[in-house]
Amino acid sequence: MRGPSLTVDPRGSLTDVPGIAVGHYQRNGRGWRTGTTAIIAPAGATAGVDVRGGGPGTRETDLLRPENLVQQVHGICLTGGSAYGLAAANGVMHWLESRSIGFSVGTQAHQIVPIVPAAVIFDLGRGGDFTRRPDDEFGRRAASRARRAPEANGAVGAGLGAIAGGLQGGVGSASVRLDSGVVVAALAVVNAAGSLIDPSTGLPWEHAAHRLRRPTSSERAALRSVYPPTPPATPSSLNTTIGVIATTARLSKAECTRVAGVAHDGMARAIRPVHSMFDGDTVFALATGFDELPAAASTGFRTEGSRPAVLNRILDAAALCFAAACTQALLSADSVGGPPSYRDLCPSLFTA
Numbered sequence: 001m002r003g004p005s006l007t008v009d010p011r012g013s014l015t016d017v018p019g020i021a022v023g024h025y026q027r028n029g030r031g032w033r034t035g036t037t038a039i040i041a042p043a044g045a046t047a048g049v050d051v052r053g054g055g056p057g058t059r060e061t062d063l064l065r066p067e068n069l070v071q072q073v074h075g076i077c078l079t080g081g082s083a084y085g086l087a088a089a090n091g092v093m094h095w096l097e098s099r100s101i102g103f104s105v106g107t108q109a110h111q112i113v114p115i116v117p118a119a120v121i122f123d124l125g126r127g128g129d130f131t132r133r134p135d136d137e138f139g140r141r142a143a144s145r146a147r148r149a150p151e152a153n154g155a156v157g158a159g160l161g162a163i164a165g166g167l168q169g170g171v172g173s174a175s176v177r178l179d180s181g182v183v184v185a186a187l188a189v190v191n192a193a194g195s196l197i198d199p200s201t202g203l204p205w206e207h208a209a210h211r212l213r214r215p216t217s218s219e220r221a222a223l224r225s226v227y228p229p230t231p232p233a234t235p236s237s238l239n240t241t242i243g244v245i246a247t248t249a250r251l252s253k254a255e256c257t258r259v260a261g262v263a264h265d266g267m268a269r270a271i272r273p274v275h276s277m278f279d280g281d282t283v284f285a286l287a288t289g290f291d292e293l294p295a296a297a298s299t300g301f302r303t304e305g306s307r308p309a310v311l312n313r314i315l316d317a318a319a320l321c322f323a324a325a326c327t328q329a330l331l332s333a334d335s336v337g338g339p340p341s342y343r344d345l346c347p348s349l350f351t352a
Helices: 082-098 136-144 217-226 253-270 307-332
Strands: 021-029 032-051 072-079 118-120 170-177 183-190 242-249 282-291
Touching (some): 032 183, 032 242, 072 136, 072 242, 170 307, 242 253, 242 307
Antiparallel strands (some): 021 032, 183 242
C-alpha cells in the first residue's frame, strides 16, 4: 500500500520542523579541524535511536529505549572528537540548565536534568593536533548559536573535520511535507568510509532530488583518482555517519525508534558500503507532536488514513530525506584544508 510519490526538498532544513533549532560551532587552524552541532528542542521532543556499525561512540542511547522512564529529550549533540568529543554534550546540558530546560527530578524549579543524547564522528588529528577536540565549550557555544532558521550545510559544525570516502565531508539536510501536512526533515553528518559516488557516472548514488548534470570525462577521471571503484576492505581512517530525523507528528518512543531505523535505509542508499566494523553509524529521531495522528485502534491497518498507513508514509519520507541529506552534505562542502571537495573536482556541476 503506497500513497503518491514524495518530493524531497534537498535545500530543506531540520528547522522546517517547528520546535527544533540548530546551532554549529567549529574551530579550524592551529591544529584544529573539528566542531559540534547542537539540535535543541526547548519544549521537549519524543525521541528514539538506532545505532549500527561496529564502532559507535554514543551517550544516553539506552535512555531512549521505549521501555525506559524518560519520554522526551531537550537536545541532541552531534560532534567530532571521537569518544573524547562526548564531553561537548555537557556544554549543551549546561546551556539548557541555565535556561531552566530539563527533566524535573525534584521539588524545586532548578532541580532539573536536561536530557541530551549524543553521537560522535572520528576526526581526531585531522587538523594536525590529535589533542584538539570538542569539549564542554564547543557544546555550550553550539547550543547558544541554535536558531529556528535554516542551518548552514557543508563543512561546518560536527562536519568540519569529516571525510566522505576520500573527499571533504560535512553536514547536509533535507525535508519533505506529506499530503497530510506532516513535515519530516533530516540532518546528516557524513564522515563515511564508503563512497557516495557512482563510479560509472561520477554522480552521487542518490542524486535524483538534486537535479545534477553529469560530470565531464576529465572530472570523472579526477574523481577516480580519489574514489577507487572498489573501496579497500580496511579504510585508511575511522569513520561514522550520524544524524537526526525530525517530524511534526506526535509519535511514541517505539514509533520514533522505528523512524530512526528506517532512516538507515536512506544512509545505505547514499553511502556504499555502510555500517561496517569501522563505522559507528547512528540516527536519532525526534517527534515534536504538532500533528496528531489517528489513534492506533481507530481503523484497520489496511485502511487509508489509519495510523499504520500514516506512519508508513513517515517512514518512507525518513529514508528519502536522510539519503538526500547525505548527498547534500557532499554537494555543499568546500575543502577546509584536508582532502578536496566534490565541488573542487566537478566544478561544472555548480556553474550556471
